[in-house]
Amino acid sequence: MSDAFSWLYSDVVKDHFMNPKNVFNPNEGFTFDAEGLTGNVKCGDQMLFMLKVADDVIIDVRWKTYGCASAIASTSMLSEVVKGLSLREAYNIKPDDIAKRLGGLPDNKIHCSVLGDKALRAAIDDYLTKTGREGEFRNEGVKIICTCLNISDRDIEDAVKQGAHNWETLQERTKIGTVCGGCRNAAEELLHEYVHIFAE
Protein backbone atom coordinates (compact mmCIF):
# COMPACT_ATOMS: atom_id res chain seq x y z
CA MET A 1 0.00 0.00 0.00
CA SER A 2 0.95 3.62 0.30
CA ASP A 3 4.60 4.09 1.29
CA ALA A 4 3.71 7.51 2.63
CA PHE A 5 1.49 5.90 5.22
CA SER A 6 4.32 4.13 6.96
CA TRP A 7 5.88 7.25 8.44
CA LEU A 8 2.71 7.99 10.35
CA TYR A 9 1.88 4.53 11.72
CA SER A 10 3.44 1.08 11.74
CA ASP A 11 2.28 -1.71 9.42
CA VAL A 12 0.55 -3.37 12.35
CA VAL A 13 -1.41 -0.21 13.09
CA LYS A 14 -2.31 0.09 9.45
CA ASP A 15 -3.51 -3.50 9.33
CA HIS A 16 -5.70 -3.08 12.42
CA PHE A 17 -6.98 0.24 11.12
CA MET A 18 -7.94 -1.25 7.77
CA ASN A 19 -9.38 -4.47 9.21
CA PRO A 20 -10.35 -3.79 12.80
CA LYS A 21 -11.13 -6.93 14.81
CA ASN A 22 -14.15 -7.48 17.07
CA VAL A 23 -16.02 -4.33 16.08
CA PHE A 24 -19.59 -4.39 17.38
CA ASN A 25 -22.08 -5.21 14.65
CA PRO A 26 -25.74 -4.73 15.62
CA ASN A 27 -26.86 -7.47 13.21
CA GLU A 28 -24.68 -10.08 14.83
CA GLY A 29 -26.78 -10.50 17.99
CA PHE A 30 -23.83 -10.19 20.34
CA THR A 31 -24.86 -10.36 23.97
CA PHE A 32 -22.62 -9.05 26.71
CA ASP A 33 -22.36 -9.09 30.47
CA ALA A 34 -20.77 -5.70 31.02
CA GLU A 35 -19.86 -2.52 29.21
CA GLY A 36 -17.64 0.48 29.74
CA LEU A 37 -17.74 3.86 28.01
CA THR A 38 -15.00 6.45 28.25
CA GLY A 39 -13.82 9.59 26.49
CA ASN A 40 -15.81 12.46 25.17
CA VAL A 41 -16.88 13.25 21.63
CA LYS A 42 -16.12 16.91 22.25
CA CYS A 43 -12.46 15.92 22.53
CA GLY A 44 -12.64 13.88 19.38
CA ASP A 45 -12.61 10.40 20.80
CA GLN A 46 -14.94 8.10 22.67
CA MET A 47 -14.73 4.37 23.29
CA LEU A 48 -17.24 1.68 24.24
CA PHE A 49 -16.10 -1.79 25.32
CA MET A 50 -18.46 -4.78 25.76
CA LEU A 51 -17.48 -7.98 27.55
CA LYS A 52 -18.83 -11.49 27.64
CA VAL A 53 -17.53 -13.17 30.82
CA ALA A 54 -17.59 -16.76 32.11
CA ASP A 55 -15.87 -17.92 35.30
CA ASP A 56 -14.03 -14.59 35.56
CA VAL A 57 -12.55 -15.09 32.10
CA ILE A 58 -13.25 -12.77 29.19
CA ILE A 59 -14.57 -15.12 26.52
CA ASP A 60 -15.50 -12.52 23.93
CA VAL A 61 -15.47 -8.76 23.39
CA ARG A 62 -16.89 -6.15 21.06
CA TRP A 63 -16.17 -2.46 20.86
CA LYS A 64 -17.17 0.75 19.16
CA THR A 65 -15.30 4.00 18.84
CA TYR A 66 -15.53 7.51 17.59
CA GLY A 67 -11.86 8.10 17.14
CA CYS A 68 -8.75 8.43 15.06
CA ALA A 69 -6.76 5.70 13.34
CA SER A 70 -4.65 4.90 16.38
CA ALA A 71 -7.74 4.70 18.60
CA ILE A 72 -9.25 2.21 16.17
CA ALA A 73 -6.04 0.21 15.83
CA SER A 74 -5.16 0.11 19.51
CA THR A 75 -8.65 -0.92 20.53
CA SER A 76 -8.69 -3.59 17.85
CA MET A 77 -5.37 -4.91 19.18
CA LEU A 78 -6.56 -4.71 22.77
CA SER A 79 -9.72 -6.62 21.89
CA GLU A 80 -7.62 -9.46 20.47
CA VAL A 81 -5.27 -9.53 23.45
CA VAL A 82 -7.91 -9.68 26.20
CA LYS A 83 -9.84 -12.64 24.82
CA GLY A 84 -9.11 -15.59 27.08
CA LEU A 85 -7.59 -13.49 29.84
CA SER A 86 -8.95 -13.49 33.36
CA LEU A 87 -10.64 -10.27 34.44
CA ARG A 88 -7.72 -9.58 36.74
CA GLU A 89 -5.14 -10.08 34.00
CA ALA A 90 -7.11 -7.88 31.62
CA TYR A 91 -7.45 -5.18 34.27
CA ASN A 92 -3.70 -5.04 34.57
CA ILE A 93 -2.88 -4.65 30.89
CA LYS A 94 -0.82 -1.54 30.36
CA PRO A 95 -1.47 0.83 27.47
CA ASP A 96 2.28 0.61 26.80
CA ASP A 97 1.93 -3.13 26.11
CA ILE A 98 -0.66 -2.41 23.46
CA ALA A 99 1.43 0.37 21.93
CA LYS A 100 4.42 -2.01 21.80
CA ARG A 101 2.41 -4.75 20.12
CA LEU A 102 1.34 -2.17 17.55
CA GLY A 103 4.97 -1.42 16.78
CA GLY A 104 4.74 1.92 18.54
CA LEU A 105 2.46 4.93 18.21
CA PRO A 106 3.39 8.55 17.56
CA ASP A 107 3.88 10.44 20.85
CA ASN A 108 0.78 12.51 20.42
CA LYS A 109 -1.27 9.36 19.86
CA ILE A 110 -0.26 7.42 22.96
CA HIS A 111 -3.37 8.66 24.70
CA CYS A 112 -5.51 6.80 22.14
CA SER A 113 -4.27 3.48 23.50
CA VAL A 114 -4.89 4.75 27.02
CA LEU A 115 -8.47 5.40 26.04
CA GLY A 116 -9.07 1.76 25.03
CA ASP A 117 -7.49 0.61 28.25
CA LYS A 118 -9.72 2.91 30.30
CA ALA A 119 -12.83 1.68 28.49
CA LEU A 120 -11.81 -1.93 29.16
CA ARG A 121 -11.26 -1.22 32.83
CA ALA A 122 -14.60 0.60 33.01
CA ALA A 123 -16.24 -2.49 31.52
CA ILE A 124 -14.53 -4.79 34.02
CA ASP A 125 -15.54 -2.47 36.88
CA ASP A 126 -19.08 -2.58 35.52
CA TYR A 127 -18.97 -6.38 35.62
CA LEU A 128 -17.64 -6.38 39.17
CA THR A 129 -20.34 -3.95 40.27
CA LYS A 130 -23.05 -6.02 38.63
CA THR A 131 -21.79 -9.12 40.42
CA GLY A 132 -21.58 -7.49 43.83
CA ARG A 133 -17.76 -7.15 43.85
CA GLU A 134 -17.45 -3.40 43.35
CA GLY A 135 -13.90 -2.11 43.39
CA GLU A 136 -12.26 -5.54 43.78
CA PHE A 137 -9.28 -4.74 41.53
CA ARG A 138 -9.06 -1.12 42.53
CA ASN A 139 -5.54 -1.13 43.76
CA GLU A 140 -4.07 -3.48 41.19
CA GLY A 141 -1.65 -2.50 38.56
CA VAL A 142 -1.11 0.94 39.95
CA LYS A 143 2.11 2.78 39.37
CA ILE A 144 3.52 5.00 42.09
CA ILE A 145 4.18 8.44 40.65
CA CYS A 146 5.01 10.43 43.78
CA THR A 147 7.36 8.22 45.77
CA CYS A 148 7.57 10.65 48.68
CA LEU A 149 3.87 10.44 49.44
CA ASN A 150 3.07 7.11 47.77
CA ILE A 151 0.61 8.62 45.29
CA SER A 152 -0.29 6.42 42.31
CA ASP A 153 -1.55 7.02 38.78
CA ARG A 154 -4.92 5.71 39.97
CA ASP A 155 -5.01 8.36 42.71
CA ILE A 156 -4.41 11.04 40.07
CA GLU A 157 -7.12 9.55 37.88
CA ASP A 158 -9.57 9.58 40.79
CA ALA A 159 -8.67 13.15 41.68
CA VAL A 160 -9.30 14.25 38.08
CA LYS A 161 -12.66 12.48 38.05
CA GLN A 162 -13.50 14.35 41.26
CA GLY A 163 -12.74 17.72 39.73
CA ALA A 164 -9.00 18.35 40.00
CA HIS A 165 -8.34 19.67 36.52
CA ASN A 166 -5.08 21.53 37.02
CA TRP A 167 -1.88 21.18 38.99
CA GLU A 168 -3.01 23.40 41.85
CA THR A 169 -6.27 21.57 42.47
CA LEU A 170 -4.53 18.21 42.05
CA GLN A 171 -2.01 19.22 44.72
CA GLU A 172 -4.76 20.45 47.00
CA ARG A 173 -6.52 17.13 46.75
CA THR A 174 -3.58 14.73 46.85
CA LYS A 175 -0.61 16.76 48.16
CA ILE A 176 1.33 15.30 45.24
CA GLY A 177 4.75 16.79 44.61
CA THR A 178 4.75 18.79 47.82
CA VAL A 179 7.85 17.12 49.24
CA CYS A 180 10.69 16.79 46.72
CA GLY A 181 8.72 17.82 43.65
CA GLY A 182 10.61 15.37 41.45
CA CYS A 183 7.45 13.76 40.11
CA ARG A 184 5.94 16.94 38.73
CA ASN A 185 6.65 16.32 35.03
CA ALA A 186 5.36 12.75 35.08
CA ALA A 187 2.36 13.75 37.18
CA GLU A 188 1.47 16.68 34.93
CA GLU A 189 1.62 14.46 31.88
CA LEU A 190 -0.85 12.06 33.48
CA LEU A 191 -2.98 14.94 34.68
CA HIS A 192 -3.20 16.31 31.14
CA GLU A 193 -4.06 12.87 29.81
CA TYR A 194 -6.77 12.19 32.37
CA VAL A 195 -8.28 15.65 32.02
CA HIS A 196 -8.55 15.01 28.30
CA ILE A 197 -10.20 11.64 28.79
CA PHE A 198 -12.43 12.26 31.78
CA ALA A 199 -13.00 15.94 32.22
CA GLU A 200 -13.13 17.93 29.00
Add this chain to the structure above:
Amino acid sequence: MDKRTVYMDYNATTPLHPAVRDAMVADLDIFANASSMHEMGRRARARVEAARVSVAALIGAGTDPERIVFTSGGSESNNTVFATMFHLGRTGTRRGIVTTSIEHPCVLQAAQWLKDEGFPVTFLKVDGYGRVDMDELKSVVGPDTLLVSVMAANNEIGTIQEISEIGRIAKAAGAWFHTDATQAAGKIPVDVEDWQADYLTLSCHKIYGPKGIGALYLRKGAPLEPLIRGGHQEYGHRAGTYNNIGIFGFGAAARLAAEELAEYAHHVSALRNRLREGIVANVPKIRVNGHPVAVLPNTLNVSFPGAEGESILLYLDLAGIEASTGSACASGSLEPSHVLLATGVGPELAHGSIRFSLGRNTTEADVDYVIETLPPIIARLRAMSTVEA
Protein backbone atom coordinates in the same frame (compact mmCIF):
# COMPACT_ATOMS: atom_id res chain seq x y z
CA MET B 1 -1.17 -1.82 -10.81
CA ASP B 2 -0.29 1.75 -10.06
CA LYS B 3 -2.31 3.16 -7.25
CA ARG B 4 -4.58 5.95 -8.26
CA THR B 5 -3.75 9.28 -6.65
CA VAL B 6 -6.23 12.12 -6.47
CA TYR B 7 -4.75 15.27 -4.98
CA MET B 8 -7.42 17.49 -3.40
CA ASP B 9 -5.30 19.56 -1.06
CA TYR B 10 -4.50 22.56 -3.27
CA ASN B 11 -5.22 25.01 -0.43
CA ALA B 12 -2.30 23.44 1.43
CA THR B 13 -0.02 23.82 -1.54
CA THR B 14 0.06 23.43 -5.32
CA PRO B 15 2.37 21.69 -7.76
CA LEU B 16 4.41 23.86 -10.10
CA HIS B 17 2.55 25.01 -13.20
CA PRO B 18 4.42 23.32 -16.08
CA ALA B 19 5.16 26.72 -17.61
CA VAL B 20 6.51 27.98 -14.26
CA ARG B 21 8.67 24.90 -14.02
CA ASP B 22 10.00 25.43 -17.53
CA ALA B 23 10.74 29.08 -16.81
CA MET B 24 12.55 28.22 -13.59
CA VAL B 25 14.61 25.49 -15.19
CA ALA B 26 15.55 27.82 -18.04
CA ASP B 27 16.68 30.48 -15.55
CA LEU B 28 18.34 28.14 -13.08
CA ASP B 29 21.80 29.36 -14.04
CA ILE B 30 21.07 33.03 -13.45
CA PHE B 31 23.09 32.91 -10.28
CA ALA B 32 24.56 36.37 -10.05
CA ASN B 33 23.77 38.46 -7.01
CA ALA B 34 21.06 40.82 -8.21
CA SER B 35 22.56 43.55 -6.02
CA SER B 36 25.91 43.38 -7.84
CA MET B 37 26.81 46.27 -10.10
CA HIS B 38 28.48 44.22 -12.80
CA GLU B 39 26.68 43.14 -15.93
CA MET B 40 25.64 39.71 -14.69
CA GLY B 41 24.26 41.27 -11.54
CA ARG B 42 22.38 43.88 -13.54
CA ARG B 43 20.89 41.19 -15.79
CA ALA B 44 19.69 39.22 -12.76
CA ARG B 45 18.27 42.40 -11.26
CA ALA B 46 16.35 43.18 -14.43
CA ARG B 47 14.70 39.78 -14.19
CA VAL B 48 13.85 40.36 -10.53
CA GLU B 49 12.21 43.66 -11.39
CA ALA B 50 10.24 42.11 -14.27
CA ALA B 51 8.89 39.50 -11.84
CA ARG B 52 7.94 42.27 -9.43
CA VAL B 53 5.86 43.90 -12.14
CA SER B 54 4.03 40.61 -12.83
CA VAL B 55 3.23 40.17 -9.14
CA ALA B 56 2.01 43.77 -8.87
CA ALA B 57 -0.21 43.24 -11.91
CA LEU B 58 -1.89 40.19 -10.33
CA ILE B 59 -3.27 42.35 -7.52
CA GLY B 60 -4.03 45.54 -9.43
CA ALA B 61 -1.02 47.36 -8.01
CA GLY B 62 0.12 48.79 -11.32
CA THR B 63 3.75 48.82 -12.18
CA ASP B 64 5.27 50.76 -9.31
CA PRO B 65 7.93 48.27 -8.25
CA GLU B 66 8.39 49.61 -4.74
CA ARG B 67 4.90 48.47 -3.86
CA ILE B 68 5.89 44.79 -3.88
CA VAL B 69 8.30 43.53 -1.24
CA PHE B 70 9.49 39.97 -1.79
CA THR B 71 9.54 37.87 1.38
CA SER B 72 10.01 34.20 2.22
CA GLY B 73 6.25 33.63 2.16
CA GLY B 74 2.87 34.46 3.64
CA SER B 75 3.89 33.94 7.25
CA GLU B 76 6.76 36.40 6.94
CA SER B 77 4.58 38.96 5.17
CA ASN B 78 1.92 38.77 7.87
CA ASN B 79 4.47 38.91 10.67
CA THR B 80 6.15 41.93 9.10
CA VAL B 81 2.87 43.86 9.24
CA PHE B 82 2.30 43.01 12.89
CA ALA B 83 5.89 43.81 13.80
CA THR B 84 5.45 47.17 12.09
CA MET B 85 2.34 47.81 14.18
CA PHE B 86 4.32 46.97 17.31
CA HIS B 87 6.79 49.73 16.48
CA LEU B 88 4.07 52.22 15.52
CA GLY B 89 1.94 51.47 18.56
CA ARG B 90 4.77 51.83 21.04
CA THR B 91 5.12 55.51 20.28
CA GLY B 92 1.83 56.50 18.65
CA THR B 93 -1.58 57.22 20.10
CA ARG B 94 -3.35 54.60 18.00
CA ARG B 95 -2.80 51.11 19.38
CA GLY B 96 -5.97 49.15 18.67
CA ILE B 97 -5.68 46.01 16.57
CA VAL B 98 -8.82 44.52 15.00
CA THR B 99 -8.69 41.11 13.38
CA THR B 100 -10.89 38.02 13.23
CA SER B 101 -11.06 34.72 15.04
CA ILE B 102 -10.65 32.73 11.80
CA GLU B 103 -7.32 34.09 10.57
CA HIS B 104 -4.39 31.86 9.73
CA PRO B 105 -2.43 30.92 12.86
CA CYS B 106 0.43 33.25 11.86
CA VAL B 107 -1.91 36.26 12.08
CA LEU B 108 -3.67 34.96 15.19
CA GLN B 109 -0.40 34.40 16.99
CA ALA B 110 1.13 37.68 15.86
CA ALA B 111 -2.01 39.46 17.11
CA GLN B 112 -1.81 37.52 20.36
CA TRP B 113 1.79 38.67 20.71
CA LEU B 114 0.66 42.31 20.46
CA LYS B 115 -2.07 41.58 23.00
CA ASP B 116 0.53 40.11 25.35
CA GLU B 117 2.55 43.31 24.81
CA GLY B 118 -0.41 45.31 26.08
CA PHE B 119 -2.06 46.34 22.82
CA PRO B 120 -5.86 46.31 22.80
CA VAL B 121 -6.61 43.50 20.34
CA THR B 122 -10.10 42.51 19.16
CA PHE B 123 -10.70 39.12 17.58
CA LEU B 124 -13.98 39.61 15.71
CA LYS B 125 -16.53 36.84 15.73
CA VAL B 126 -17.89 35.53 12.44
CA ASP B 127 -21.34 34.32 11.46
CA GLY B 128 -22.30 30.74 10.65
CA TYR B 129 -20.82 31.12 7.19
CA GLY B 130 -17.54 32.51 8.48
CA ARG B 131 -18.22 36.14 7.60
CA VAL B 132 -17.43 39.24 9.61
CA ASP B 133 -20.46 41.33 10.58
CA MET B 134 -20.11 44.86 9.19
CA ASP B 135 -22.05 46.46 12.05
CA GLU B 136 -19.83 44.77 14.59
CA LEU B 137 -16.75 45.87 12.68
CA LYS B 138 -18.00 49.48 12.63
CA SER B 139 -18.67 49.32 16.34
CA VAL B 140 -15.12 48.28 17.24
CA VAL B 141 -13.13 50.36 14.73
CA GLY B 142 -12.53 53.91 15.89
CA PRO B 143 -10.02 56.71 16.36
CA ASP B 144 -7.79 54.45 18.48
CA THR B 145 -7.62 51.69 15.88
CA LEU B 146 -4.15 51.26 14.45
CA LEU B 147 -4.73 48.23 12.22
CA VAL B 148 -7.59 46.26 10.76
CA SER B 149 -6.40 42.88 9.47
CA VAL B 150 -8.96 40.57 7.84
CA MET B 151 -8.14 37.69 5.53
CA ALA B 152 -9.68 37.96 2.06
CA ALA B 153 -10.67 34.30 1.88
CA ASN B 154 -10.41 31.56 4.48
CA ASN B 155 -8.12 28.60 3.88
CA GLU B 156 -10.31 26.00 5.61
CA ILE B 157 -13.85 26.83 4.54
CA GLY B 158 -13.17 29.13 1.59
CA THR B 159 -15.49 31.91 2.75
CA ILE B 160 -14.75 35.25 1.07
CA GLN B 161 -15.12 38.41 3.17
CA GLU B 162 -16.73 41.67 2.07
CA ILE B 163 -13.23 43.00 1.72
CA SER B 164 -13.89 46.30 -0.05
CA GLU B 165 -16.47 47.21 2.58
CA ILE B 166 -14.08 46.21 5.36
CA GLY B 167 -11.36 48.31 3.71
CA ARG B 168 -13.73 51.25 3.46
CA ILE B 169 -14.63 51.01 7.17
CA ALA B 170 -10.97 50.72 8.18
CA LYS B 171 -9.89 53.66 6.05
CA ALA B 172 -12.84 55.82 7.16
CA ALA B 173 -11.57 55.40 10.72
CA GLY B 174 -8.03 56.31 9.69
CA ALA B 175 -6.66 52.85 10.49
CA TRP B 176 -4.18 50.88 8.41
CA PHE B 177 -5.83 48.04 6.52
CA HIS B 178 -4.12 44.69 5.95
CA THR B 179 -5.57 41.67 4.21
CA ASP B 180 -4.06 38.22 3.96
CA ALA B 181 -4.81 37.28 0.34
CA THR B 182 -2.78 34.07 0.43
CA GLN B 183 -5.80 31.93 -0.49
CA ALA B 184 -7.61 34.53 -2.59
CA ALA B 185 -4.88 35.33 -5.11
CA GLY B 186 -5.12 33.29 -8.26
CA LYS B 187 -8.60 32.06 -7.30
CA ILE B 188 -10.66 35.26 -7.33
CA PRO B 189 -9.90 38.79 -8.58
CA VAL B 190 -7.69 40.69 -6.16
CA ASP B 191 -7.54 44.47 -6.43
CA VAL B 192 -5.67 46.54 -3.87
CA GLU B 193 -7.39 49.71 -5.13
CA ASP B 194 -10.93 48.36 -4.86
CA TRP B 195 -10.09 46.80 -1.50
CA GLN B 196 -8.25 49.93 -0.29
CA ALA B 197 -5.57 47.68 1.14
CA ASP B 198 -2.50 49.30 2.69
CA TYR B 199 -0.87 45.92 3.13
CA LEU B 200 -1.66 42.68 1.31
CA THR B 201 -0.05 39.28 1.81
CA LEU B 202 0.75 36.87 -1.01
CA SER B 203 2.27 33.41 -1.08
CA CYS B 204 3.71 31.94 -4.27
CA HIS B 205 3.29 28.22 -3.62
CA LYS B 206 -0.50 28.56 -3.47
CA ILE B 207 -0.55 29.77 -7.08
CA TYR B 208 1.41 26.95 -8.75
CA GLY B 209 4.80 28.50 -8.06
CA PRO B 210 7.72 27.49 -5.84
CA LYS B 211 7.77 27.45 -2.03
CA GLY B 212 9.87 29.80 0.06
CA ILE B 213 8.83 32.96 -1.73
CA GLY B 214 5.99 35.37 -1.07
CA ALA B 215 5.31 39.06 -1.12
CA LEU B 216 3.91 41.91 0.86
CA TYR B 217 2.14 44.67 -1.02
CA LEU B 218 2.80 48.02 0.57
CA ARG B 219 0.72 51.07 -0.34
CA LYS B 220 2.72 54.22 -0.96
CA GLY B 221 3.01 55.99 2.37
CA ALA B 222 2.24 52.96 4.49
CA PRO B 223 5.01 52.49 7.07
CA LEU B 224 7.08 49.34 7.19
CA GLU B 225 9.52 48.23 9.85
CA PRO B 226 11.86 45.59 8.46
CA LEU B 227 11.64 42.21 10.10
CA ILE B 228 15.00 41.33 8.61
CA ARG B 229 17.67 44.01 8.76
CA GLY B 230 21.08 44.19 7.21
CA GLY B 231 20.78 45.16 3.58
CA HIS B 232 19.35 47.59 1.10
CA GLN B 233 17.40 44.95 -0.84
CA GLU B 234 13.68 45.40 -1.43
CA TYR B 235 14.09 49.18 -1.10
CA GLY B 236 15.34 48.68 2.45
CA HIS B 237 12.19 46.85 3.51
CA ARG B 238 13.64 43.38 3.67
CA ALA B 239 17.31 42.47 3.78
CA GLY B 240 18.79 39.31 2.30
CA THR B 241 20.27 38.34 -1.05
CA TYR B 242 17.65 38.21 -3.77
CA ASN B 243 16.12 34.73 -4.10
CA ASN B 244 16.59 34.79 -7.88
CA ILE B 245 14.98 31.52 -8.82
CA GLY B 246 12.12 31.88 -6.36
CA ILE B 247 11.39 35.40 -7.55
CA PHE B 248 11.53 34.36 -11.23
CA GLY B 249 9.16 31.49 -10.47
CA PHE B 250 6.83 33.87 -8.61
CA GLY B 251 6.82 36.24 -11.58
CA ALA B 252 5.89 33.43 -13.97
CA ALA B 253 3.26 32.02 -11.59
CA ALA B 254 1.67 35.45 -11.05
CA ARG B 255 1.54 36.17 -14.77
CA LEU B 256 -0.11 32.80 -15.49
CA ALA B 257 -2.50 33.13 -12.55
CA ALA B 258 -3.72 36.45 -13.92
CA GLU B 259 -4.02 35.14 -17.48
CA GLU B 260 -5.78 31.93 -16.50
CA LEU B 261 -7.97 33.26 -13.68
CA ALA B 262 -11.31 33.18 -15.53
CA GLU B 263 -10.68 29.77 -17.06
CA TYR B 264 -9.45 28.42 -13.73
CA ALA B 265 -12.47 29.65 -11.79
CA HIS B 266 -14.83 28.22 -14.38
CA HIS B 267 -13.04 24.85 -14.36
CA VAL B 268 -12.68 24.34 -10.61
CA SER B 269 -16.07 25.71 -9.60
CA ALA B 270 -17.86 23.28 -11.96
CA LEU B 271 -15.87 20.39 -10.48
CA ARG B 272 -16.30 21.59 -6.91
CA ASN B 273 -20.06 21.85 -7.44
CA ARG B 274 -20.11 18.36 -8.93
CA LEU B 275 -18.23 17.07 -5.88
CA ARG B 276 -20.53 18.87 -3.46
CA GLU B 277 -23.66 17.58 -5.18
CA GLY B 278 -22.23 14.07 -5.38
CA ILE B 279 -21.39 14.00 -1.68
CA VAL B 280 -24.74 15.52 -0.68
CA ALA B 281 -26.58 12.94 -2.80
CA ASN B 282 -24.59 9.94 -1.62
CA VAL B 283 -23.74 10.57 2.03
CA PRO B 284 -26.68 11.16 4.39
CA LYS B 285 -26.64 13.62 7.30
CA ILE B 286 -23.77 15.87 6.37
CA ARG B 287 -23.17 19.56 6.76
CA VAL B 288 -21.48 21.69 4.11
CA ASN B 289 -19.45 24.40 5.82
CA GLY B 290 -18.66 27.90 4.59
CA HIS B 291 -20.63 30.47 2.64
CA PRO B 292 -22.91 29.05 -0.09
CA VAL B 293 -22.04 31.79 -2.62
CA ALA B 294 -19.17 33.94 -1.35
CA VAL B 295 -16.75 31.05 -1.34
CA LEU B 296 -13.53 30.23 -3.16
CA PRO B 297 -14.35 28.34 -6.37
CA ASN B 298 -12.13 25.39 -5.43
CA THR B 299 -12.96 24.76 -1.77
CA LEU B 300 -15.43 22.36 -0.19
CA ASN B 301 -15.51 21.73 3.55
CA VAL B 302 -17.88 19.05 4.82
CA SER B 303 -18.70 17.74 8.29
CA PHE B 304 -19.60 14.08 8.65
CA PRO B 305 -21.33 13.56 12.01
CA GLY B 306 -20.45 10.25 13.65
CA ALA B 307 -17.17 9.83 11.76
CA GLU B 308 -13.87 11.18 13.05
CA GLY B 309 -11.83 13.35 10.70
CA GLU B 310 -8.42 11.71 10.94
CA SER B 311 -9.92 8.29 10.33
CA ILE B 312 -11.79 9.60 7.27
CA LEU B 313 -8.62 11.28 6.04
CA LEU B 314 -6.50 8.15 6.41
CA TYR B 315 -9.06 5.83 4.81
CA LEU B 316 -9.18 8.31 1.93
CA ASP B 317 -5.39 8.36 1.86
CA LEU B 318 -5.28 4.58 1.65
CA ALA B 319 -7.57 4.89 -1.37
CA GLY B 320 -5.18 7.44 -2.90
CA ILE B 321 -7.24 10.54 -2.13
CA GLU B 322 -5.24 13.36 -0.57
CA ALA B 323 -7.45 15.75 1.40
CA SER B 324 -7.15 17.60 4.67
CA THR B 325 -8.94 17.45 7.98
CA GLY B 326 -10.66 20.41 9.52
CA SER B 327 -9.36 19.08 12.79
CA ALA B 328 -5.70 19.52 13.54
CA CYS B 329 -5.68 16.19 15.39
CA ALA B 330 -3.37 14.57 12.87
CA SER B 331 -0.87 17.37 13.14
CA GLY B 332 -0.45 16.97 16.86
CA SER B 333 -3.07 19.15 18.47
CA LEU B 334 -6.21 17.57 19.86
CA GLU B 335 -8.14 20.78 19.38
CA PRO B 336 -10.69 20.89 16.58
CA SER B 337 -10.47 23.57 13.88
CA HIS B 338 -10.67 27.09 15.31
CA VAL B 339 -12.35 28.21 12.09
CA LEU B 340 -15.19 25.70 12.28
CA LEU B 341 -15.68 26.37 16.00
CA ALA B 342 -15.88 30.11 15.23
CA THR B 343 -18.66 29.48 12.71
CA GLY B 344 -20.68 27.75 15.43
CA VAL B 345 -20.00 24.19 14.33
CA GLY B 346 -19.84 22.25 17.59
CA PRO B 347 -16.70 20.33 18.54
CA GLU B 348 -18.42 17.00 17.77
CA LEU B 349 -18.94 18.09 14.17
CA ALA B 350 -15.68 19.97 13.84
CA HIS B 351 -13.76 16.78 14.72
CA GLY B 352 -15.37 15.05 11.76
CA SER B 353 -14.71 17.57 9.00
CA ILE B 354 -12.81 17.24 5.76
CA ARG B 355 -11.58 19.93 3.39
CA PHE B 356 -11.43 19.09 -0.28
CA SER B 357 -9.57 21.78 -2.22
CA LEU B 358 -9.46 21.36 -5.98
CA GLY B 359 -7.04 22.76 -8.51
CA ARG B 360 -6.23 23.33 -12.13
CA ASN B 361 -5.18 19.68 -12.57
CA THR B 362 -8.35 18.20 -11.05
CA THR B 363 -10.47 16.22 -13.51
CA GLU B 364 -14.07 15.06 -13.59
CA ALA B 365 -12.80 11.49 -13.19
CA ASP B 366 -11.00 12.56 -9.99
CA VAL B 367 -14.21 14.02 -8.60
CA ASP B 368 -16.21 10.94 -9.54
CA TYR B 369 -13.62 8.71 -7.88
CA VAL B 370 -14.03 10.66 -4.62
CA ILE B 371 -17.82 10.50 -4.89
CA GLU B 372 -17.56 6.74 -5.35
CA THR B 373 -14.93 6.14 -2.64
CA LEU B 374 -16.14 8.39 0.17
CA PRO B 375 -19.66 7.04 1.00
CA PRO B 376 -18.57 3.51 2.05
CA ILE B 377 -15.79 5.03 4.20
CA ILE B 378 -18.26 7.23 6.06
CA ALA B 379 -20.75 4.36 6.36
CA ARG B 380 -18.06 2.09 7.78
CA LEU B 381 -16.84 4.62 10.35
CA ARG B 382 -20.39 5.46 11.37
CA ALA B 383 -21.14 1.76 11.84
CA MET B 384 -18.28 1.42 14.34
CA SER B 385 -18.96 4.77 16.00
CA THR B 386 -20.27 5.41 19.50
CA VAL B 387 -21.85 8.58 18.14
CA GLU B 388 -25.13 8.74 16.24
CA ALA B 389 -24.81 10.43 12.85
